[in-house]
Amino acid sequence: MAFSNSKPFRIGVTLLRLALGGIFIYAAYVKLAEPWQLFSAGIRSYEILPDPLADLLARTLPWFELLVGILLVVGRWLRFSSVTMSALLMVFFSLMVRAAVKGQTIECGCFGPGETISWKTLLRDGSMLAGSLLLTLVAFVNRRKPAATA
Amino acid sequence: MKTSVAALALLLPCLAGAPDYGKGKGLGNPAAPLLVEMYSDFQCPHCKHLHETFIPGFVKDYVTTGKVYFVCREFPLPGFGPKSREAAAYATAAGKIGRFEEVSNALFANQASWAMSGKIWETVASVLSPAEQTKVQALMKDPAIAGEVQHDVDTGAKIPVRSTPTLVVTYRLQQRPWDYWQDDGKLFRGYLDGLLKQ
Numbered sequence: 001m002a003f004s005n006s007k008p009f010r011i012g013v014t015l016l017r018l019a020l021g022g023i024f025i026y027a028a029y030v031k032l033a034e035p036w037q038l039f040s041a042g043i044r045s046y047e048i049l050p051d052p053l054a055d056l057l058a059r060t061l062p063w064f065e066l067l068v069g070i071l072l073v074v075g076r077w078l079r080f081s082s083v084t085m086s087a088l089l090m091v092f093f094s095l096m097v098r099a100a101v102k103g104q105t106i107e108c109g110c111f112g113p114g115e116t117i118s119w120k121t122l123l124r125d126g127s128m129l130a131g132s133l134l135l136t137l138v139a140f141v142n143r144r145k146p147a148a149t150a
Numbered sequence: 151m152k153t154s155v156a157a158l159a160l161l162l163p164c165l166a167g168a169p170d171y172g173k174g175k176g177l178g179n180p181a182a183p184l185l186v187e188m189y190s191d192f193q194c195p196h197c198k199h200l201h202e203t204f205i206p207g208f209v210k211d212y213v214t215t216g217k218v219y220f221v222c223r224e225f226p227l228p229g230f231g232p233k234s235r236e237a238a239a240y241a242t243a244a245g246k247i248g249r250f251e252e253v254s255n256a257l258f259a260n261q262a263s264w265a266m267s268g269k270i271w272e273t274v275a276s277v278l279s280p281a282e283q284t285k286v287q288a289l290m291k292d293p294a295i296a297g298e299v300q301h302d303v304d305t306g307a308k309i310p311v312r313s314t315p316t317l318v319v320t321y322r323l324q325q326r327p328w329d330y331w332q333d334d335g336k337l338f339r340g341y342l343d344g345l346l347k348q
Contacts, residue, residue, distance in 0.1 A: 034326070035344025037337045041330035044337075051333070105312045113326040116312055 005134065013138050016131050018086060021072030023128065028066035030112035031058075042109030044093055064088075072135075082136040089129040096122055158164060174245030177220040178213040184345060185320040186218050189225035189302070189311045192237035192257045193265050197315045198329065201258045204335040211339075217346055222254065225304040225314050238299045240274045243289035244282075252277040321345050 031039050040058035044051060068088070071081035092110070099106055099117050108115045108125075115121060188205075190197035194218055212218040215279050224242060226234035244253035256277045257264070264273045275283050289295055309318055309327050316329040317338065 035348075036342050037344060038326060038328075041328065041337055041341070044332070045330055105203035113328075114309060116310060 013135065017072050017075065017078075017082075017135055020128060020131055020135065021069045021081075024065050024069030024085065027046075027067060027111055028062045031062035034112065038113060039109060042107045042113075045104075045106040046099060046109075047104075048095065073081070078139040079136075082132065082139045086129070086132040086136045089125065089132050093122075093125045093129050096125060112135065163179055166170040167325075170190060174248050174250045175222045175242070176345050177209060177251075178214075179216050182216055182219040183321070184218045184342065185221065186212075186342075187221045187223050187318045187320070188315060189223045189306045189318065190315045191225055191227045191230060191234050192241065192254075193234045193261060194227065194314045195260075195261070198258045198261050200315045200331060200335070201254075204331070204338075208339075209334065214343060218342070222250065223306060223318075224299045225306045225311055225312060225316070226299065226303065233268060233270060234329060235296075235299060237264070237270050238302075239290060240270060240286065240297050242298050243286045243295050244274065244278070246289055246295075247285050249282060250284075262317075319345070 034057045036055070039062065040055050043049060043054040043057055049057065064084075065088070068084050070080050071077050072085065094116050096108060105116060107113065107119045108117050110121065110125065118148060157334070161250045208218075209220065223243075224238035226238045241250055241253050241257060244250050253274050257270075262271045264270050276284065278286060296329050306316070306318075309316075309325055311318070311327055311329075313329050315331065316327050319326045319328060319342070328341070332338060
C-alpha cells in the first residue's frame with residue numbers, strides 16, 4: 001500500500017503536519033505560561049488519577065506536548081512524533097467523551113482555562129485525532145520514501 | 151505594559167459611566183496584583199463550606215497582606231429557586247451601606263434555617279441596626295439592586311462560571327475560573343503563589 005505521491009497530497013499532508021504541530025506548541029505554551037496547579041486542577045476534575053499523579057502529569061505533559069509539536073513542525077522523527085501525538089489525542093478524546101457521557105460540566109483543559117467540554121471541543125479534538133492518525137499512517141507507509149513523506 | 155496602559159486608557163471613559171457594581175463587596179487593596187472574584191449562591195452548601203473554612207485563612211494570608219483584591223459576586227443558581235436570588239439581593243443592598251460582610255456571614259451561618267423557613271429578612275435584620283434595616287429595605291425597592299444581581303449572573307455566565315463556588319482570578323487582564331475545591335483550596339493557594347512569583 002502506498003499513498004499518493006501527487007503534489008497536492010504531499011502539500012496537504014505537510015500543511016496538516018505543520019498545523020497539528022503548531023496546535024501542540026500552542027497548547028503547551030498556554031499551559032506553561034500558567035502555574036502548573038491550574039492544569040492539575042483541570043486533570044483532577046476528570047476524576048481519573050490520584051492527586052499526586054495528576055500533579056506529576058500537570059508538570060510534565062506540557063513539556064512533552066511542546067517536544068512533539070516542535071518535532072512535527074521541523075519534520076524530524078515523524079514516526080515517533082506522529083504516533084505519540086495520536087496516542088495522546090486518543091487518550092484526551094476518550095476522556096472528553098467519557099466526561100460528556102457522564103454529564104460532567106468540567107473544563108476541557110486543552111488550551112488553558114475557561115473552556116467547558118462541549119460538542120465543539122469534541123468535534124475539534126476528534127478532527128485533530130483523525131488528522132493525526134492520517135499523519136501516522138502516511139509516516140509509516142512512506143517510511144522508505146522520505147521524499148514522499150510529510 | 152504599554153499595551154495594558156493603552157487598553158486601560160481606552161476603557162476609562164466606559165468605566166466612568168458604568169453603574170457602581172460591586173460597591174461594598176470588595177475587600178483589600180483594589181491595586182493588588184491579583185483580583186479574585188467569588189461567585190457563590192447563599193443556598194449552596196459547598197459555598198457555605200468554602201465561606202467558613204477556606205475564605206477566612208485566604209483573606210488573612212492574601213487579602214490583608216495586599217496580594218489580592220477580593221470581591222464577592224452573586225451567582226444564584228436556578229436550581230435553588232427564588233430564595234437564592236432574594237438573599238443575593240439583600241446582601242447586595244447591605245453592601246451599599248457597608249454591611250455586606252455581616253449579612254453574608256449571617257446568611258451562610260443560618261443557611262439551613264432560612265432556606266427551610268423562607269425567613270430571609272429575619273436573618274438579614276438580625277445583624278443590622280434598626281436604622282440600617284430601614285436603609286436596606288428602601289434599597290430593596292430599587293430595581294438597581296436586582297439589576298446588579300443579574301449583572302453578576304450574566305458576567306459570570308460569560309466567563310464561564312459553571313458551578314458554585316467559583317473563584318475567578320484576574321491577572322494581567324486575563325480571567326481564570328477556578329472551581330476545584332476537593333482539597334479545601336490547597337491547590338488554589340499554590341496557584342496564587344505561582345502567579346504572584348511570575
